[in-house]
Amino acid sequence: MSKLVRDGLVEEIRRDEGRRVVDVAEVGEYEGLLSKKLVEEATEWAVDRDVRELADCLEVLHAIVGHMGIPWAEVERLRQLKREQRGGYEGRHVLR
Numbered sequence: 001m002s003k004l005v006r007d008g009l010v011e012e013i014r015r016d017e018g019r020r021v022v023d024v025a026e027v028g029e030y031e032g033l034l035s036k037k038l039v040e041e042a043t044e045w046a047v048d049r050d051v052r053e054l055a056d057c058l059e060v061l062h063a064i065v066g067h068m069g070i071p072w073a074e075v076e077r078l079r080q081l082k083r084e085q086r087g088g089y090e091g092r093h094v095l096r
Contacts, residue, residue, distance in 0.1 A: 004033040006059075034064050 002025075005013065010022050025033055038060045045053035065075055 002029075002033065004030075004037045030067065034060060034067065038064070 004025070005022070013020060013022055038057065041053055041056040041060055044050075045057060061075075062072065065072055
């Protein structure tokens with residue numbers, strides 16, 4: 001099983017689970033692992049509704065954006081532009 005883990009957990013994992021191998025992902029693998037991690041964290045939020053899961057989602061998004069070399073300000077600019085053009089989700093409209 002390959003699972004992306006936070007940088008700060010590597011030593012703890014090595015200490016507590018000595019037989020598990022922790023290595024560094026190749027670029028292509030990293031992108032796939034980030035994608036899987038985002039789905040994992042979003043799924044955890046969908047189940048638990050815990051704000052900490054949203055923080056995890058945001059952390060993964062920051063990692064993806066940083067890996068892609070895109071300034072976070074650009075992502076925020078595009079988010080605001082889309083909001084101005086199409087609105088947000090506060091209206092709770094559902095297509096059925």
